Amino acid sequence: MNIMDFNVKKLAADAGTFLSRAVQFTEEKLGQAEKTELDAHLENLLSKAECTKIWTEKIMKQTEVLLQPNPNARIEEFVYEKLDRKAPSRINNPELLGQYMIDAGTEFGPGTAYGNALIKCGETQKRIGTADRELIQTSALNFLTPLRNFIEGDYKTIAKERKLLQNKRLDLDAAKTRLKKAKAAETRSSQLNSARLEGDNIMVNFSYMLNYLHVKWLKSEQELRITQSEFDRQAEITRLLLEGISSTHAHHLRCLNDFVEAQMTYYAQCYQYMLDLQKQLGSFPSNYLCNNNQTSATPGTSVPSVLSNVGSSAIASTSGLVISSPSNPNDLKESSGSRKARVLYDYDAANSTELSLLADEVITVFSVVGMDSDWLMGERGNQKGKVPITYLELLN
Numbered sequence: 001m002n003i004m005d006f007n008v009k010k011l012a013a014d015a016g017t018f019l020s021r022a023v024q025f026t027e028e029k030l031g032q033a034e035k036t037e038l039d040a041h042l043e044n045l046l047s048k049a050e051c052t053k054i055w056t057e058k059i060m061k062q063t064e065v066l067l068q069p070n071p072n073a074r075i076e077e078f079v080y081e082k083l084d085r086k087a088p089s090r091i092n093n094p095e096l097l098g099q100y101m102i103d104a105g106t107e108f109g110p111g112t113a114y115g116n117a118l119i120k121c122g123e124t125q126k127r128i129g130t131a132d133r134e135l136i137q138t139s140a141l142n143f144l145t146p147l148r149n150f151i152e153g154d155y156k157t158i159a160k161e162r163k164l165l166q167n168k169r170l171d172l173d174a175a176k177t178r179l180k181k182a183k184a185a186e187t188r189s190s191q192l193n194s195a196r197l198e199g200d201n202i203m204v205n206f207s208y209m210l211n212y213l214h215v216k217w218l219k220s221e222q223e224l225r226i227t228q229s230e231f232d233r234q235a236e237i238t239r240l241l242l243e244g245i246s247s248t249h250a251h252h253l254r255c256l257n258d259f260v261e262a263q264m265t266y267y268a269q270c271y272q273y274m275l276d277l278q279k280q281l282g283s284f285p286s287n288y289l290c291n292n293n294q295t296s297a298t299p300g301t302s303v304p305s306v307l308s309n310v311g312s313s314a315i316a317s318t319s320g321l322v323i324s325s326p327s328n329p330n331d332l333k334e335s336s337g338s339r340k341a342r343v344l345y346d347y348d349a350a351n352s353t354e355l356s357l358l359a360d361e362v363i364t365v366f367s368v369v370g371m372d373s374d375w376l377m378g379e380r381g382n383q384k385g386k387v388p389i390t391y392l393e394l395l396n
Contacts, residue, residue, distance in 0.1 A: 021170040045242035060147040098125030111388040124277040135266040143259035161238045168231040175227040179220035338366035341392040355385030
């Protein structure tokens with residue numbers, strides 16, 4: 001029963017405090033009550049904390065968009081994070097593109113120019129995908145996590161203490177208002193009591209009222225001292241927390257440096273991968289005409305004119321051999337004997353029946369009866385194996 005009475009009294013007291021704060025807040029908004037202003041230093045700290053929170057949220061959200069453009073994937077990762085479970089590993093866009101390129105190159109044939117180029121590009125895209133995955137992991141750990149910890153941890157504590165400071169200020173101003181009203185009422189009663197009034201009963205009543213108002217005034221003064229002390233204490237607590245924002249900025253600066261370093265590493269890796277790919281593809285002739293025995297030319301350009309351009313640009317000397325206009329490797333199918341041929345670009349043998357090639361090396365080639373039309377037999381010293389015609393340029 002006593003516990004119930006205590007709970008009811010506490011509930012009534014809390015309700016009274018809430019009502020008093022609401023009345024004070026409303027009167028302040030209407031300009032009917034005075035408001036205790038915070039000191040300028042504390043106001044600046046509050047403004048700095050609010051500004052830090054707003055921009056940290058914006059930077060954090062946009063960084064998440066940069067690292068993971070797919071909104072559905074971000075939602076999934078958020079759900080798994082709240083469930084404290086590890087999100088399933090998913091293939092990213094560069095890795096998926098690389099896999100498609102490798103599959104396509106395998107389908108077209110690694111011995112063809114296009115197929116081989118697709119495979120090389122696909123492998124590079126997969127390496128870029130791996131670098132992208134490392135960038136996301138590093139950035140999330142060293143940059144996004146500290147920002148999120150500030151928003152969900154430090155700033156929540158600051159917001160809680162700031163709200164408590166606001167309540168203490170309302171209590172203080174409400175106490176000031178009550179004391180002001182009690183003083184005004186006591187002054188008014190003193191004036192009436194000092195006036196000449198007839199009848200003892202009236203004098204007794206005014207004396208009683210005066211004593212009552214005096215007691216109420218003393219009680220209001222005590223309440224004001226208590227609320228002032230609580231407000232000052234809460235203001236000091238809030239100030240100490242807000243002064244930690246400078247340390248937060250210093251910490252976020254270190255995290256920003258880590259993020260920039262992670263991006264620098266990522267872009268340097270991507271540049272190196274693409275540079276290596278460009279060198280590999282650089283051995284492909286820019287005016288390459290034949291792929292799988294299909295002749296192609298730019299629309300509107302006649303084939304003879306293209307061939308003449310190719311022939312004129314191909315005149316050079318290699319190891320004492322004069323390279324004239326390139327002969328069609330298929331002509332060797334119709335003739336007997338062997339010919340010298342220059343390798344246009346690297347080729348990795350798919351099995352033991354094929355011969356691996358290096359760009360710009362010169363090998364001996366000859367036809368074999370019954371061999372596929374896309375292949376010749378190549379010979380380099382004691383090594384012998386099938387080589388794709390599209391990788392060769394016959395020499396005179």
